[in-house]
Amino acid sequence: xxxxxxxxxxxxxxxxxxxxxxxxxxxxxxxxxxxxxxxxxxxxxxxxxxxxxxxxxxxxxxxxxxxxxxxxxxxxxxxxxxxxxxxxxxxxxxxxxxxxxxxxxxxxxxxxxxxxxxxxxxxxxxxxxxxxxxxxxxxxxxxxxxxxxxxxxxxxxxxxxxxxxxxxxxxxxxxxxxxxxxxxxxxxxxxxxxxxxxxxxxxxxxxxxxxxxxxxxxxxxxxxxxxxxxxxxxxxxxxxxxxxxxxxx
Amino acid sequence: xxxxxxxxxxxxxxxxxxxxxxxxxxxxxxxxxxxxxxxxxxxxxxxxxxxxxxxxxxxxxxxxxxxxxxxxxxxxxxxxxxxxxxxxxxxxxxxxxxxxxxxxxxxxxxxxxxxxxxxxxxxxxxxxxxxxxxxxxxxxxxxxxxxxxxxxxxxxxxxxxxxxxxxxxxxxxxxxxxxxxxxxxxxxxxxxxxxxxxxxxxxxxxxxxxxxxxxxxxxxxxxxxxxxxxxxxxxxxxxxxxxxxxxxxxxxxxxxxxxxxxxxxxxxxxxxxxxxxxxxxxxxxxxxxxxxxxxxxxxxxxxxxxxxxxxxxxxxxxxxxxxxxxxxxxxxxxxxxxxxxxxxxxxxxxxxxxxxxxxxxxxxxxxxxxxxxxxxxxxxxxxxxxxxxxxxxxxxxxxxxxxxxxxxxxxxxxxxxxxxxxxxxxxxxxxxxxxx
Numbered sequence: 001x002x003x004x005x006x007x008x009x010x011x012x013x014x015x016x017x018x019x020x021x022x023x024x025x026x027x028x029x030x031x032x033x034x035x036x037x038x039x040x041x042x043x044x045x046x047x048x049x050x051x052x053x054x055x056x057x058x059x060x061x062x063x064x065x066x067x068x069x070x071x072x073x074x075x076x077x078x079x080x081x082x083x084x085x086x087x088x089x090x091x092x093x094x095x096x097x098x099x100x101x102x103x104x105x106x107x108x109x110x111x112x113x114x115x116x117x118x119x120x121x122x123x124x125x126x127x128x129x130x131x132x133x134x135x136x137x138x139x140x141x142x143x144x145x146x147x148x149x150x151x152x153x154x155x156x157x158x159x160x161x162x163x164x165x166x167x168x169x170x171x172x173x174x175x176x177x178x179x180x181x182x183x184x185x186x187x188x189x190x191x192x193x194x195x196x197x198x199x200x201x202x203x204x205x206x207x208x209x210x211x212x213x214x215x216x217x218x219x220x221x222x223x224x225x226x227x228x229x230x231x232x233x234x235x236x237x238x239x240x241x242x243x244x245x246x247x248x249x
Numbered sequence: 250x251x252x253x254x255x256x257x258x259x260x261x262x263x264x265x266x267x268x269x270x271x272x273x274x275x276x277x278x279x280x281x282x283x284x285x286x287x288x289x290x291x292x293x294x295x296x297x298x299x300x301x302x303x304x305x306x307x308x309x310x311x312x313x314x315x316x317x318x319x320x321x322x323x324x325x326x327x328x329x330x331x332x333x334x335x336x337x338x339x340x341x342x343x344x345x346x347x348x349x350x351x352x353x354x355x356x357x358x359x360x361x362x363x364x365x366x367x368x369x370x371x372x373x374x375x376x377x378x379x380x381x382x383x384x385x386x387x388x389x390x391x392x393x394x395x396x397x398x399x400x401x402x403x404x405x406x407x408x409x410x411x412x413x414x415x416x417x418x419x420x421x422x423x424x425x426x427x428x429x430x431x432x433x434x435x436x437x438x439x440x441x442x443x444x445x446x447x448x449x450x451x452x453x454x455x456x457x458x459x460x461x462x463x464x465x466x467x468x469x470x471x472x473x474x475x476x477x478x479x480x481x482x483x484x485x486x487x488x489x490x491x492x493x494x495x496x497x498x499x500x501x502x503x504x505x506x507x508x509x510x511x512x513x514x515x516x517x518x519x520x521x522x523x524x525x526x527x528x529x530x531x532x533x534x535x536x537x538x539x540x541x542x543x544x545x546x547x548x549x550x551x552x553x554x555x556x557x558x559x560x561x562x563x564x565x566x567x568x569x570x571x572x573x574x575x576x577x578x579x580x581x582x583x584x585x586x587x588x589x590x591x592x593x594x595x596x597x598x599x600x601x602x603x604x605x606x607x608x609x610x611x612x613x614x615x616x617x618x619x620x621x622x623x624x625x626x627x628x629x630x631x632x633x634x635x636x637x638x639x640x641x642x643x644x645x646x647x648x649x650x651x652x653x654x655x656x657x658x659x660x661x662x663x664x665x666x667x668x669x670x671x672x673x674x675x676x677x678x679x680x681x682x683x684x685x
Contacts, residue, residue, distance in 0.1 A: 107514070107517060107518075107521075108518075108521060109530075109571065109573050110529075110530045125514075127510050127513060127514075129506075129507065129510065179545065205542075205546060207546075207573060207576060207577075208573060209518070209573055209576075209577045210511055210514045210515070211546075211577075211580060212511060212515060212581070212584070212644075212645075212647075212648065213547075213550070213580070213584045214550070215546055215547055215549070215550055215580075218549040218550045218553055219546075219549050221549075221553075222549050222552075240500075241500075241503050241504075241507075
């Protein structure tokens with residue numbers, strides 16, 4: 001993360017943007033027994049425009065989830081009355097497809113694998129930053145409703161051919177290396193939504209640790225150079241304190 | 250032993266008895282035949298001869314009126330003598346010289362013309378033998394019993410004493426003296442082996458507790474600084490609460506918090522590695538692949554900073570490890586080289602090597618910078634240690650502790666040496682066995 005700059009409240013440069021105005025208000029079910037952590041989370045999510053319901057134990061959480069009235073779930077692993085992973089297995093077992101994000105104090109890869117195997121769609125370790133959680137939740141909800149069988153991804157004058165593995169902007173071919181292609185693909189699939197550095201490291205490199213360096217920034221910056229240089233419209237945006245986003249408007 | 254003796258006793262006695270009975274039976278049959286053929290006179294001679302040949306044989310021949318006709322056996326009342334069954338009875342002086350008190354065993358049969366005959370054998374020897382054997386058996390029994398009791402008592406006492414020693418050591422340890430260890434007596438028996446296992450366990454616990462203590466003290470010490478900074482900025486902003494200042498303060502609070510989170514995550518990872526929670530779940534992988542991946546990940550950064558990375562490695566560096574942890578460790582080393590390994594002209598040239606050396610996979614990251622003084626090479630692996638030359642650069646001082654933790658987890662280690670000039674960080678990991 002960059003040091004806080006001395007100049008303040010400057011106008012946003014062309015490559016920066018405010019977080020997107022919400023395209024879709026989600027109905028979120030939060031199952032968390034830590035009242036204080038829950039209240040902060042709920043406030044943040046509601047400020048963003050989403051609707052949030054809270055259950056503070058596994059049994060209640062299961063009952064409410066079964067009613068199927070929510071778009072996405074956030075489940076803490078350690079819950080009273082019924083364990084979080086248990087709850088997820090139960091719901092998956094009875095056919096519920098709702099996307100679920102697992103929150104857990106257990107951060108190592110093995111635990112993450114356990115959580116995903118139980119049926120979770122994403123796994124976030126505590127302590128986490130709110131913007132990370134928000135980006136993932138919105139990403140989850142959108143992914144589930146997206147069609148995964150496109151052979152082309154488009155935004156503005158950018159077109160990506162997933163079969164030929166080529167990218168064109170304004171008709172001109174962009175020379176991307178394989179990794180850059182994967183990076184752009186992930187950003188495009190999440191167009192209009194914030195993608196955090198951790199999400200990028202996970203989905204493009206399959207690493208689940210905090211690199212403690214700014215490697216991701218440099219990769220994105222190189223991609224931006226190839227993508228936006230010489231064009232009026234800057235597609236690849238930096239969202240301060242959160243991550244990156246591709247937007248075409 | 251007791252069982253053996255009893256067996257011998259019973260069988261010998263039986264055997265001897267059988268022999269005797271056979272002897273008597275043989276005599277009975279022979280005399281009966283004699284009588285059939287030659288009558289009383291003939292049998293009288295045979296009886297005398299039999300008794301002469303075997304001094305232990307005693308015969309009694311009686312006619313229909315109860316009158317003894319032949320034989321040296323006098324004592325038993327033939328009318329009362331049980332017929333056709335083996336009978337044991339005492340001999341007296343009447344029967345033979347020196348036979349008084351001896352036991353005899355005999356058989357009475359009927360002969361034609363109302364005659365009756367008893368053929369008996371002096372079995373005193375056997376009786377004596379038998380009783381000696383019995384006595385030996387009893388003494389052996391008693392002796393064994395005593396030995397058992399006595400030995401058991403003595404052994405029990407010594408075992409109890411050792412168990413008590415273990416108990417009292419355990420109590421001391423529970424009271425807080427973690428340095429206590431179970432006594433070993435050098436007998437290498439079950440108790441000793443138990444004590445040894447307990448001691449190994451105690452070593453491990455002591456190590457873990459020390460690691461934990463170190464972490465908490467480090468955490469307290471080194472998280473205080475960023476938290477203090479955070480607080481100071483917030484206070485300053487409150488003193489000048491215009492929008493610009495408040496925004497700045499909040500933004501820097503965010504940045505500082507992110508740094509803290511990052512440090513916290515690293516600390517947790519290290520603690521987890523050291524506590525062994527990450528054990529298991531290893532996979533057989535080629536360290537060369539990880540080198541290539543990490544290089545590819547870091548390459549744009551190298552490019553941007555006008556640095557060079559040279560990879561000298563070949564596939565086939567098989568280890569039992571976890572891909573993520575190994576990648577994290579190598580990334581840390583690479584990042585360190587770039588951060589602190591610049592030469593006087595501010596250039597950075599890093600060499601990464603990977604090779605198999607005698608059952609160890611040796612991975613190294615070397616730079617050409619200012620190097621690390623020999624006296625600092627151990628220290629710098631500890632948590633939060635930052636050398637003076639690096640203090641101005643961003644970082645939390647945990648990178649190398651993480652690398653050390655990862656190396657240890659995979660059964661290896663990390664070594665820092667002089668690259669002449671610069672630092673050479675070497676990760677040694679035991680190679681995975683060749684057979685799958």
